Amino acid sequence: MIRPLVQIELYKIFKKWRTYIGFIAIGGLVIIIETAMLFEGQKSLDFMTRNLRDSFAFFGNLLNGFLISYLILNMLAVHIPFLITLVAGDLLAGEATAGTYRILLTRPVSRFQVVWSKFLAGNIYTLSLVIWLGIVSLGIGAIMFGFGELIVIGKDSIIILDRADVLWRFLFAYAFAALGMSVVCSLAFFFSSLVENAIGPIIATMSVIIVFIIISAINIEIFRTIRPYLFTNYILSWRLLFDTPVDTAKIVEAVIILLGHIVVLFGITAIIFKRKDILS
């Protein structure tokens, strides 16, 4: 029963032109970044590895598709949530704005099925956006730069990963990124259940993300205490997949916390929607 509902919701999502803004934006952004890296990337890489070059000679191609894709994935926390909220914030509030809530709920389906199908459709959109990001960044990266060893420059270490040891990390990293973005989707979906206009959920979700990121970035004691409770703190935990050895315990912890956020946010949304007095 839920499958046709999800299909209907996906049809509704992909019929709106705004849905494609995210795909176009990501595609354009990736092309711009990769082109810029083609001209300036080597300089940046030389600058980052300048200390190492005093002692070592480098042989091989470090400026490659893997490095560019890694850098693009780093931008996930700030840019892609906005693209997700454009759709997720509209999932419930859009029905209220269009005045289609009552028609929708006269169908022989429960309210839970309605909210669940919308939630699934929103997450499918989120997943497709992350898959698209992976395809274009790795695909264009491969065409423009080819693949090679991946250099990961952390705060106090440099890791060079064998090219044969990288692709699986990217697959898991994109899966993890999709999970992180699902939290954003769930948050926007939750805000969407509270209001009757899609603008509110978009602004509210982005505000939460921006505030959380700023709190995470400012290094003072009180914020350090709060930080573990902010989901934004775990969205970039996919970076742990590019360490050697991979800290599995930390990744599992981050996955559990993010899943917890999704479950709680959806649970609250489902309760709100079930008890909602539909007047429009």
Place this chain on the structure above:
Amino acid sequence: MKTSALKQIIFLLVFIILLSVNGLFSQTKDPDVILNSVKEAFTVIEDYEVDVHIKIDVEFLKVPEGDAKLYFKQPNKIHVESEKFALLPKQGLDFSPLALLDDKYTAIYEGDTTINGIQTCVVKIIPIGSDSDVILSTLWIDQTRDLIMKVESSRKPTGTYTIEFTYEKYQDKYDLPSLMHFSFTVDRMRLPKGMGGQLEAENGKAKEKTGPVIGNVYLNYSNYIVNQNLPDDLFDGPKKEGIKEENK
């Protein structure tokens, strides 16, 4: 009074004679002769190609072990081929004594010592002129084979590095390194945050590690092919990033 003066003269004469005898029998070695012997011994090797296995041990640097093929041609041409990305220590990569002794220098013989059971003589080299990056180099030379067993060199701005060599005889006549242990100090990376996209202070309490650390690189050489008359154009390719010795 006369007896006393005579005693003093005799004492002086004995002292002078003793000094002369000591001077005659002491083992003062000429460092230039030692170094020239090393240079000459190395000139029998016109060129070679060798497989290199690279193992890097630096605290903040995690690099998988790698392989490369190294080509060398006198006096100091180097070409490196690697299917994968490879990091190789800039200094001593060609382990050519000619590269070390290329410029004008003053050599001082320091004495003899033993390294890994091999008797070596220690020679210090101070470059003459201000153009050289080298401040001071110390060589431990096995005089029986005219081989450099160890090099300690202070350079600006990279600091001091040490290279220890283990040699094997190839084709029953060429003493070439089978293992090179390169030890050096290297500064931790200071990383700009922009490119890495470091949005959050990941662990505020953890103090950023700073300062130089000791690094070790182990190069294992195998499958030497010596004096095969490598063509010059092999070394004429585009310069590999960061290696000034690449194509001289």
